Amino acid sequence: MNRRQWMMIGGISVLALVAGILSSHWISQTGLASDPSIKAFFANPWKTPDGKSANSDDWRGKVLVVNFWASWCPPCVEEMPTLDKIAQEYASKNVLIVGIGIDSPSNIRQFLEKTPVSYPIMIGGLDGSALAKQMGNAQGALPYTVIINAKGKSVFTKLGKISEEELKKAINSAI
CATH class of the missing domain: 3.40.30.10 (Glutaredoxin)
Structure with missing residues (x-):
């Protein structure tokens, strides 16, 4: 893989991580998560x-x-x-x-x-x-x-x- 592909994979990974953190926080704050x-x-x-x-x-x-x-x-x-x-x-x-x-x-x-x-x-x-x-x-x-x-x-x-x-x-x- 070339450098551009690695950067694209890295960028997508970071976006997925941020989206996961934000949605987890939102679910927790809204009480949608049941314990x-x-x-x-x-x-x-x-x-x-x-x-x-x-x-x-x-x-x-x-x-x-x-x-x-x-x-x-x-x-x-x-x-x-x-x-x-x-x-x-x-x-x-x-x-x-x-x-x-x-x-x-x-x-x-x-x-x-x-x-x-x-x-x-x-x-x-x-x-x-x-x-x-x-x-x-x-x-x-x-x-x-x-x-x-x-x-x-x-x-x-x-x-x-x-x-x-x-x-x-x-x-x-x-x-």
Whole structure:
């Protein structure tokens, strides 16, 4: 091939790349991209530690901070006071924090007796761990936080302990 053909191929490649990036951004911004993991999250039959059913439809239309945690996970336990503080601080701003315990109901109940929080805690169990992986937690480690905006789109994820500043910044950009 001569130089002119290589330049033409290069130019077409660059145009295709730019078109792909722009269309991907547009699909993402318009909400045309559907995230099956978010649908699976809302479709899950969530239960509270005392066995009552939770209606995840009540969570729709809010900025949802989903925190996957376990009572045996030190960083999870360390971030809970921050999550509790922010849950109370942002409640009037249509923000809800939901904790998904990757643990047995009895362990979660015992833990919450000693460390109560104001935000709802759901039982995740092994299904919760699989759901966290679907939502981007490829390592399966804890804690794992996902922020879903009011339109039902995942806009932020964090593996590991989250700081108050980092969480506030992420929530504020999702509001």
